[in-house]
Amino acid sequence: GKGESGINIFTIEQILSLAGESDYTNLLREKLSQTDAGINYAEYLIAETGSAVVVNTQSEPSYLSLLPEISIIVSKSNRVVKDMSEALNRLRTENLFDSSGCITFITGPSRTADIEKVLITGVHGPKKLYVIVINF
Template identity: 45%
Template structure:
């Protein structure tokens, strides 16, 4: 199994699986750091995204989550992805459309530490 497939292959995948480095309980947000794994495209291109998060990495607030990430190392990652529900846009004729960008389905698996 290839861990980092060529970008061109990602467009044909049905499912993307990533490890979230943190989650925020009050908003249901997942946090994925690009330096931990090369996940940005695999979490966005396939129509189904499965994210795995450890129960100890679930924080109450965004402040708690960012403090926890910073404690793990000296500098924050260059790119951090926050995932909170499907995308929303009103670009087309000012009509709200949900789920235009990114996966259509998101599943979260919580690993009990």
């Protein structure tokens, strides 16, 4: 619904309560495309590439980081890893591949040079990405 400042605010639980099992995906896409920002928790932050590793579940689907114009990623400072190899090893060690249908690696707005080799950013996905690191 609308928050006090006019911002669209939806929780995944609200969307689930509005939809039956069969409409869940379509309703989720519709609501998230109307939402100003999506907030995700990153299991890991990769120092080498500046990437966030988001383990997607039904309560934190990949659409949450892909459809809203603003993506906000929250993680803990002790979840920063050196490189992709370390992130993949930790995902394996913590059995996070088994608990997710999808793992999303987010490094910023999309980039493409498909058309006449001219680089264009932000064609797909969020236009802005914010990362909040909490010191634990």
